[in-house]
Amino acid sequence: MSDPTNKIPSMKDFCVSWPLYSEVTVTDSLKLNLFVFIANAANIDCFCVDCEQESVFLGDGFQIGFAFHNFDLEDRIFDRVFYCSRDSSHVAFFQFRLKKQVLTKIGQSPSMADISEAELRPYSKVLSPDEYRELTKAVGLASHGVGIGSFVYLRRIFERLIEEARGRASQMPGWDEGAFQRSRMEEKIEILKAELPPFLVEHHSLYSILSKGIHELSEKECLDSFPIVRAGIELILDQKVAAKQQADKTNEAKKKISMLQQKIKSTQ
Secondary structure, eight states, rough: OOOOTTTTHHHIIIISSSSSTOOOEGGGGGHHHHHHHHHHEEEEEEETTTEEEEEEEEEEEOSSOOGGOOOOOEEEEEEEEESSSSSSTTTTEEEEEEETTEEEEEEEEOHHHHHHHHHHHHGGGGOOHHHHHHHHHHHHHHTTHHHHHHHHHHOOOOOOOOHHHHHHHTTTTTTTTTHHSSSSSHHHHTTTTGSSSSHHHHHHHHHHHHHHHHHHOOHHHHHHHHHHHHHHHHHHHHHHHHHHHHHHHHHHHHHHHHHHHHHHHOOO
């Protein structure tokens, strides 16, 4: 993955969001940006796999031994190390290489897969075991530089969400299965909009992006697009999680109110 704007990304994005061997060309105009990236103290938001929750990781400034006016773009390898603000023994480590003015992330611990699996865990409540495995596979493949394969799994998740909605809608009076099956995906989403998360309905073009990625885009183009597409899928799942939490809370409240009413009646 490379930065399409040819700028050094933020510390958080390069460390946490970009997969291994992501790279950006460092031109002379970006020399100051690189110096700041190497030398300045920085904190990042990152999921702590030890705490099992989001945390702020604190980073120390890296001492390169001289001021900016003596800094050049010679080949070098450097590390950025961050410590969980909840427990300083929880460490996030990232290693970078500058070679021929190309900055590359060449190592990290915890791995992208470890961080992503922990981040994705809440979605297991609204996905089937197969769907959840496909989501983790998509993220895992992208973290290892496999773009097209990651799109395949994300599209499968999208299609399963549509199929689940079709199953609910098909129980309603007046359902026309034949008309639904003859429809294009955009039309299917319109038919099922009452059963789908609003974000999916509003951004139905996500499916065509995934399909184009599988059939037309290169590995690099898919990897460049993956963080955006993943965010879209996660926002859809976030709405499913919120709806489930609301439904669970409502059912629990109804149950307690019913029990309270019975208790009051028994004392009368």
